[in-house]
Amino acid sequence: MTDFSIALWSFNLSRAPGSVEEFSSMIEEGMARAANAGADLLVMPEYAIECCLAFKPDGLEPREEMAFLASIGRQLLPHLSALSKKYDLSLLAGSMPAETWLGLTNTAFLLSPDGKVRHQDKLSLTPFEQSPDTWHLVPGSDLNIFEIKGARVVVLICLDVEMPALSCLLAKHNPDLILVPSMTEKLSGYHRVFGCARARAVELMCAVAACGTVGRSEGTTQNETNVSGAALYLPCEEEFGFTGIGAETPATDGMDKSEPFLIVNAPLKQLRSLRSGNAEVWPGNWTADHIKTVT
Numbered sequence: 001m002t003d004f005s006i007a008l009w010s011f012n013l014s015r016a017p018g019s020v021e022e023f024s025s026m027i028e029e030g031m032a033r034a035a036n037a038g039a040d041l042l043v044m045p046e047y048a049i050e051c052c053l054a055f056k057p058d059g060l061e062p063r064e065e066m067a068f069l070a071s072i073g074r075q076l077l078p079h080l081s082a083l084s085k086k087y088d089l090s091l092l093a094g095s096m097p098a099e100t101w102l103g104l105t106n107t108a109f110l111l112s113p114d115g116k117v118r119h120q121d122k123l124s125l126t127p128f129e130q131s132p133d134t135w136h137l138v139p140g141s142d143l144n145i146f147e148i149k150g151a152r153v154v155v156l157i158c159l160d161v162e163m164p165a166l167s168c169l170l171a172k173h174n175p176d177l178i179l180v181p182s183m184t185e186k187l188s189g190y191h192r193v194f195g196c197a198r199a200r201a202v203e204l205m206c207a208v209a210a211c212g213t214v215g216r217s218e219g220t221t222q223n224e225t226n227v228s229g230a231a232l233y234l235p236c237e238e239e240f241g242f243t244g245i246g247a248e249t250p251a252t253d254g255m256d257k258s259e260p261f262l263i264v265n266a267p268l269k270q271l272r273s274l275r276s277g278n279a280e281v282w283p284g285n286w287t288a289d290h291i292k293t294v295t
Contacts, residue, residue, distance in 0.1 A: 035088070122160060177209065209233075
């Protein structure tokens with residue numbers, strides 16, 4: 001494979017569907033748009049499903065929101081699987097709460113046209129996500145490597161991309177592409193996530209595609225603002241224009257109903273060539289095992 005085409009959709013939570021079916025129809029808009037652009041994959045952001053709080057039951061407590069959204073997710077996934085087949089397009093359906101035997105996780109679902117439904121749990125939760133007074137989620141423990149049309153793909157959900165320890169774990173597996181669905185309340189959070197996404201591209205000599213939610217859900221009790229955008233980051237090599245920025249939209253809070261939708265191409269053949277020894281100074285999958293700390 002030479003290039004891998006990705007559509008990054010910074011979904012605006014103010015869309016406010018009135019049902020699972022209406023939310024599915026909204027997602028189909030993005031699927032059709034991505035398919036018409038020739039994309040191999042559509043990526044939606046973390047907690048895009050929060051827009052469904054617009055039709056939550058009256059009197060739902062904040063600590064009950066995740067269980068409600070998990071039930072919406074169970075109903076939604078068959079619709080999305082059918083859309084993936086209809087448009088012959090893989091879909092990273094953002095992330096949503098999912099039930100496990102340990103409790104509710106924040107889980108990204110990857111659907112493919114052949115009917116496969118794969119998932120990646122968020123590994124490093126924010127204090128808010130873990131609080132028993134609000135969402136009370138539990139972290140995952142497995143870091144999965146997926147294959148999509150020959151590309152080795154990893155999903156790091158929001159805060160996970162800020163953890164260098166995960167980058168060290170991934171280094172020996174030579175990922176081609178890291179997907180970063182995110183949700184950040186402020187511009188500071190956006191810069192933390194997207195700045196670390198750029199660092200991962202340099203460290204791993206791979207492409208990193210990030211997109212986050214924008215706008216505000218009509219039914220929210222927690223996230224009054226969401227600031228984000230969409231971007232593809234690459235290693236800072238001459239072949240890619242030196243800066244490491246493959247493509248990038250400006251950050252927005254989405255309160256004007258704006259909704260970044262970015263089509264990008266990850267240059268997999270060039271990235272693999274660079275990883276094989278043709279990069280300017282990249283030392284390969286370097287570890288610090290031989291280094292000792294001196295105080």
